Amino acid sequence: MTFFYTLKKPATLFLAAFFLVPKLILACDTSGYQMNNITDNGDGTFTIQWTAMVAGGTTTSVGSTWGFYLNIDAQILSINPPSFTSSNGTTLNAVVSGGNVAWGNPVPFSGPVFLDISVTPADEWFPFTMVVQGIPTVWDGGGQEANMCPGGPGTGDTYDGVFPCFEPVATPLMDEVHICPGGTAVLTVIPNYLTETVTWSPGGQTGNTISVSPPENQLYTITAANAGCETTTTIYVVIDPLPVLTPLEDEVEVCEGTPAILNVNQENVDFIVWNTGDVGPFLVDIPTMSPMTYTATGSNICGDTTVEIVVISIPFTTVDASPDETICQGESTTLQADTTDADMVVWYPGGINGPNINVSPTSTTNYFVVASNYCGTDTAFVTVTVANNAQTSVQLSACDGETVLYNGIPLSAGTTSTFTFNTFLGCDSVVTVTVVELPNATASLQLSACDGETVLFNGQNLAPGSSTQFMFTAANGCDSVLTVTVVELPIFSSNLTLAACAGSSVTYNGQSL
Numbered sequence: 001m002t003f004f005y006t007l008k009k010p011a012t013l014f015l016a017a018f019f020l021v022p023k024l025i026l027a028c029d030t031s032g033y034q035m036n037n038i039t040d041n042g043d044g045t046f047t048i049q050w051t052a053m054v055a056g057g058t059t060t061s062v063g064s065t066w067g068f069y070l071n072i073d074a075q076i077l078s079i080n081p082p083s084f085t086s087s088n089g090t091t092l093n094a095v096v097s098g099g100n101v102a103w104g105n106p107v108p109f110s111g112p113v114f115l116d117i118s119v120t121p122a123d124e125w126f127p128f129t130m131v132v133q134g135i136p137t138v139w140d141g142g143g144q145e146a147n148m149c150p151g152g153p154g155t156g157d158t159y160d161g162v163f164p165c166f167e168p169v170a171t172p173l174m175d176e177v178h179i180c181p182g183g184t185a186v187l188t189v190i191p192n193y194l195t196e197t198v199t200w201s202p203g204g205q206t207g208n209t210i211s212v213s214p215p216e217n218q219l220y221t222i223t224a225a226n227a228g229c230e231t232t233t234t235i236y237v238v239i240d241p242l243p244v245l246t247p248l249e250d251e252v253e254v255c256e257g258t259p260a261i262l263n264v265n266q267e268n269v270d271f272i273v274w275n276t277g278d279v280g281p282f283l284v285d286i287p288t289m290s291p292m293t294y295t296a297t298g299s300n301i302c303g304d305t306t307v308e309i310v311v312i313s314i315p316f317t318t319v320d321a322s323p324d325e326t327i328c329q330g331e332s333t334t335l336q337a338d339t340t341d342a343d344m345v346v347w348y349p350g351g352i353n354g355p356n357i358n359v360s361p362t363s364t365t366n367y368f369v370v371a372s373n374y375c376g377t378d379t380a381f382v383t384v385t386v387a388n389n390a391q392t393s394v395q396l397s398a399c400d401g402e403t404v405l406y407n408g409i410p411l412s413a414g415t416t417s418t419f420t421f422n423t424f425l426g427c428d429s430v431v432t433v434t435v436v437e438l439p440n441a442t443a444s445l446q447l448s449a450c451d452g453e454t455v456l457f458n459g460q461n462l463a464p465g466s467s468t469q470f471m472f473t474a475a476n477g478c479d480s481v482l483t484v485t486v487v488e489l490p491i492f493s494s495n496l497t498l499a500a501c502a503g504s505s506v507t508y509n510g511q512s513l
Contacts, residue, residue, distance in 0.1 A: 034053065036050065038163060044133060046132050050127065050128050052070075052084070052126045054125075065104075066114055067092060067114060068103055069142065073139070073227065075099060076098070079128060084126045086124060138161070139163070167194060168195035169192045170231070171189060171191075175236065177235060179239060180240055180302035181239055181242060187210050196226040197223075197226075200220055201223070203220075217236070217239055243266070243302070244266070244298070245264045245307045246265045248263040252310070253314055256315045259286045262309050272299075274297075287311045287313050292313070294308070295307065315340065316373075317340060317342040317343075317377065318340045318341070319369055319379065319380045320339075321382040322334075322336040327384060327387070328388075328428065333358070335357050336356050342371035345369060348367065348369070349365075359384060361386055364384065368380065369381075389423075389428040396436065397476065398435050399479065403435075414436075416435070440478050440481065441476075443480065447484060449486050451489070470484060500513070
């Protein structure tokens with residue numbers, strides 16, 4: 001038997017049902033039923049409209065009907081009307097037992113006949129209403145007739161049918177449930193009154209509410225079922241991840257007194273707060289000490305996580321150079337740089353790395369040193385003055401065979417000697433001393449004296465015709481030899497005539513003549 005139905009609210013199924021057609025053994029049981037409609041009363045009960053067809057002579061010619069029955073897989077609450085009266089005047093009362101209802105004696109020839117084909121040859125129809133508790137799914141029924149079916153009276157074909165499905169529905173309280181890792185989700189569905197069982201998969205749990213702790217995202221299928229059919233729905237359990245913070249840098253260097261810019265990468269984070277009270281993935285702050293630790297805490301519904309970033313404040317570098325120096329020609333000196341917080345120290349000219357360098361300039365040179373670090377540079381200057389060695393010469397003189405004293409050393413005439421002294425700058429002062437040999441002075445002096453007389457020279461009386469050497473000291477300090485020769489003068493005679501008046505005199509050579 002095929003049914004066509006439409007579901008309404010309250011659920012009423014109007015059934016266009018075909019009459020139950022007896023099977024081809026027409027001599028057998030032909031009493032049966034037609035289900036006209038079924039109505040869901042919305043309280044767990046259903047009202048079913050039936051028509052019972054009791055076979056008469058029209059359908060069968062082999063016997064009369066003593067009674068008939070109907071079985072249904074639900075608790076029968078009531079039958080209306082509770083009794084049927086046939087055209088030949090027999091009344092049968094419905095006897096209900098659980099899901100069975102029977103009219104008349106189930107054994108033919110025992111009790112009154114309900115429909116006697118000898119009296120009423122036509123089939124008769126009896127409509128009735130049945131109220132059942134629970135969802136009916138199948139039914140079967142037939143009549144007890146005095147037929148000639150194999151097996152004897154009261155046997156024959158059983159007519160059956162199925163009821164349309166009244167869908168059970170389990171409505172999720174939430175279609176998607178979020179939990180934290182390791183957490184427990186409480187899943188709940190609200191079943192309609194047509195639902196008899198609720199089964200969850202995976203897991204096989206039953207009931208309207210279950211608790212689950214899946215290790216990963218899981219789709220749960222809920223099957224709502226009754227005796228007739230089932231429907232499914234789903235709830236998706238999502239494992240919300242824990243928050244993750246990753247510092248862009250674990251350690252940050254900044255120049256002393258300048259702000260540090262800190263940054264954290266976030267994943268599954270709803271809120272970030274720093275230990276300074278600032279919020280968000282970025283922080284700009286001037287550290288007050290070094291090192292200084294900053295913490296960022298990221299949180300979401302599942303918890304929080306904290307990361308640290310250490311900020312190192314780098315002081316600005318300073319440099320001081322050794323004082324200006326003076327060196328002698330050919331000497332070297334070491335220049336020193338006193339630095340603080342320097343990563344690199346370079347001297348110029350030359351581009352020499354290191355805090356100390358050794359230099360040997362040939363002339364006065366200006367040097368400068370550059371100290372640098374992450375935060376900048378500082379410069380210091382130093383001048384190295386190259387003092388020339390003093391070169392002087394001294395010329396002395398000494399008489400032949402004599403010496404002259406210089407710096408406590410006697411030097412012979414005609415020699416050259418070198419003396420090295422320190423200047424006031426500490427350099428060599430080379431003095432070349434040359435001793436010039438002074439010649440002894442010689443001279444001659446010619447004197448004259450008359451014969452028999454002497455001439456006085458240097459306190460000595462020198463006779464005419466003599467030659468005498470006298471030793472003197474010359475202006476240059478050397479000996480001066482003077483040879484004095486006395487020439488004997490010849491006697492000079494001449495005549496001189498003087499005149500004088502008588503009685504007078506004339507003076508000659510001091511004498512009055």
